[in-house]
Amino acid sequence: MNKLDMPGRHSTLQSEKHAKSSFIPSPVESTSPAPNEEKINILLVDDTPAKLLAHEVLLEELGENVVRASSGRAALEQLLKGDFGVILLDVNMPDLDGFETAALIRQRPKFEHTPILFITGYNTSDLDRVKGYDAGAADYIFLPVVPEVLKAKVRVFVELARKRKIVEAQAHALAIQNARQQEQIRTIQDLNQQLIAANEELEAFSYSVSHDLRSPLRAMQGYAQALIEDYTGNLDPKAEDYLHRIRRAALRLDALVQDVLAYTQLSRTETRLESIQLDSLLAEIIQESRVLKQARASVRILPPIHPVLAHEACLTQCMTNLLENSAKFVPAGRLPEITVRTELLESRVLVWVEDNGIGIDPKHHSRVFQMFGRINHSNHYEGTGMGLAIVKRVVERMGGAVGYDSQPGQGSKFWINLAQGSS
Amino acid sequence: MGPSPLLLLVEDNEDDLFLMMRALKNAKVDLPLRTASDGQQAMDCLAAMETPADDSTGALPVIVLLDINLPQISGFELLAWIRARPKSPNLIVIMLTSSNHPMDIRRAYELGANSYIVKPASYEQLLEFARLFKAYWLSFNRSPV
Numbered sequence: 001m002n003k004l005d006m007p008g009r010h011s012t013l014q015s016e017k018h019a020k021s022s023f024i025p026s027p028v029e030s031t032s033p034a035p036n037e038e039k040i041n042i043l044l045v046d047d048t049p050a051k052l053l054a055h056e057v058l059l060e061e062l063g064e065n066v067v068r069a070s071s072g073r074a075a076l077e078q079l080l081k082g083d084f085g086v087i088l089l090d091v092n093m094p095d096l097d098g099f100e101t102a103a104l105i106r107q108r109p110k111f112e113h114t115p116i117l118f119i120t121g122y123n124t125s126d127l128d129r130v131k132g133y134d135a136g137a138a139d140y141i142f143l144p145v146v147p148e149v150l151k152a153k154v155r156v157f158v159e160l161a162r163k164r165k166i167v168e169a170q171a172h173a174l175a176i177q178n179a180r181q182q183e184q185i186r187t188i189q190d191l192n193q194q195l196i197a198a199n200e201e202l203e204a205f206s207y208s209v210s211h212d213l214r215s216p217l218r219a220m221q222g223y224a225q226a227l228i229e230d231y232t233g234n235l236d237p238k239a240e241d242y243l244h245r246i247r248r249a250a251l252r253l254d255a256l257v258q259d260v261l262a263y264t265q266l267s268r269t270e271t272r273l274e275s276i277q278l279d280s281l282l283a284e285i286i287q288e289s290r291v292l293k294q295a296r297a298s299v300r301i302l303p304p305i306h307p308v309l310a311h312e313a314c315l316t317q318c319m320t321n322l323l324e325n326s327a328k329f330v331p332a333g334r335l336p337e338i339t340v341r342t343e344l345l346e347s348r349v350l351v352w353v354e355d356n357g358i359g360i361d362p363k364h365h366s367r368v369f370q371m372f373g374r375i376n377h378s379n380h381y382e383g384t385g386m387g388l389a390i391v392k393r394v395v396e397r398m399g400g401a402v403g404y405d406s407q408p409g410q411g412s413k414f415w416i417n418l419a420q421g422s423s
Numbered sequence: 424m425g426p427s428p429l430l431l432l433v434e435d436n437e438d439d440l441f442l443m444m445r446a447l448k449n450a451k452v453d454l455p456l457r458t459a460s461d462g463q464q465a466m467d468c469l470a471a472m473e474t475p476a477d478d479s480t481g482a483l484p485v486i487v488l489l490d491i492n493l494p495q496i497s498g499f500e501l502l503a504w505i506r507a508r509p510k511s512p513n514l515i516v517i518m519l520t521s522s523n524h525p526m527d528i529r530r531a532y533e534l535g536a537n538s539y540i541v542k543p544a545s546y547e548q549l550l551e552f553a554r555l556f557k558a559y560w561l562s563f564n565r566s567p568v
Binding site (some may be wrong): 207210211214215216217218219221222223225226251254255258 | 436438441442523543544545549
């Protein structure tokens with residue numbers, strides 16, 4: 001690229017080189033750069049055309065780009081055009097000599113540290129001046145040039161330049177990658193902000209839903225109740241039945257609104273896990289559950305009930321839903337019998353809730369834990385179809401799993417799997 | 424026992440007011456009852472009771488059932504107004520609202536509510552609340568005289 005030679009000159013030089021039998025050609029493998037490596041530019045400065053040519057031929061063997069300049073000024077011009085890994089300067093030149101040229105080169109920040117090889121006769125004063133330059137960035141070669149010495153010295157500097165280029169390229173790539181990562185972090189932060197805003201909006205929405213949807217429901221339910229109470233006996237049985245249906249539907253819708261709210265709120269509550277004594281929690285739930293009482297369910301708790309690692313509110317919700325679910329789905333005329341037991345599985349606890357209910361047909365398997373995944377006719381069984389969906393969500397929030405084992409007509413065994421707590 | 428307190432229901436929703444009054448009646452809560460459908464009415468009502476012409480025995484005890492979501496003056500503002508007045512030691516404020524928001528609950532207690540009840544979903548529960556209200560606030564609870 002930076003070569004001053006005409007195209008085709010190269011081959012001439014090659015043949016010339018081979019003509020000179022005194023040169024020992026270096027093995028090609030060691031001198032040619034790898035195909036994907038960029039060639040390093042070498043600037044060769046000499047006012048004597050013969051020396052210039054001879055040194056160029058020698059350096060061509062390194063397989064790099066050799067650029068020639070016939071004076072100090074020409075050299076400075078070349079430096080404007082490109083980057084150089086090493087500069088060979090003839091000391092003895094008219095006008096600007098090698099040292100003067102070197103001083104000018106050093107003034108340019110880009111070439112402040114570029115290695116310079118002075119080519120000099122055996123002359124003490126020259127040597128002293130060479131030593132004035134910083135070690136490592138300058139060296140010297142005596143005339144007449146010994147080809148192997150010249151090549152060896154230049155090769156060292158070329159390799160240095162190549163390494164530096166690689167490091168620079170890597171630094172550049174790293175900088176780009178860094179910038180890209182910064183960009184990604186900014187994007188993530190933006191998205192996070194949007195998410196927080198959306199979450200806040202959802203929260204506000206769900207609370208206003210709670211307020212605005214439930215208020216008319218209370219009225220519907222309450223007035224139906226008032227009619228039933230105040231006009232009993234004055235209504236024919238059909239009218240009374242209709243009123244009961246209105247009342248029940250309003251209650252059902254209210255339960256549904258509450259369940260949907262509970263479900264959406266679950267995703268936002270922070271679930272910090274702590275060790276929970278499941279046995280006392282179960283006792284409290286059984287004590288307080290209206291559904292269990294109304295169903296006259298008997299709940300047996302089989303010791304030992306192992307403590308679990310859970311979030312108390314979430315676990316309460318989950319166990320309540322499982323127990324009430326078991327109490328709800330019993331055939332007409334049968335009283336629910338529920339058994340709760342635990343099982344240790346390495347460091348996990350399997351909590352089983354077993355019932356004598358109607359069981360679940362395997363064909364409904366995929367819908368059991370879905371939202372509104374009711375599989376039974378709503379006329380027979382009260383419910384919102386949210387209970388088990390909430391259980392699944394809650395348990396997964398606590399890093400656990402949920403499942404069941406059931407056959408139609410033979411009851412169901414639901415299990416949840418949680419980390420073991422300390423007693 | 425001191426004089427039986429006056430009950431002030433502050434509720435803008437006619438249906439809720441009707442059902443609450445019905446539940447109180449069915450639970451045999453037979454207190455003198457006032458209603459206010461907004462904050463201003465409630466303020467007027469309380470202010471009127473607080474200036475007994477010449478009697479130094481002080482104001483009647485009052486129990487306020489207070490909704491949060493009211494037009495113009497919110498239940499919180501009304502509560503803050505009540506608590507800022509010097510002559511209301513005998514004033515029990517029970518929030519009765521459909522909000523179950525933790526922030527609302529905290530704020531109510533910070534402002535000096537004595538109790539916080541989420542409006543029950545069904546009439547049966549409302550009736551149960553009215554019965555428990557009677558037992559707790561009118562029988563077991565003691566207020567400064």
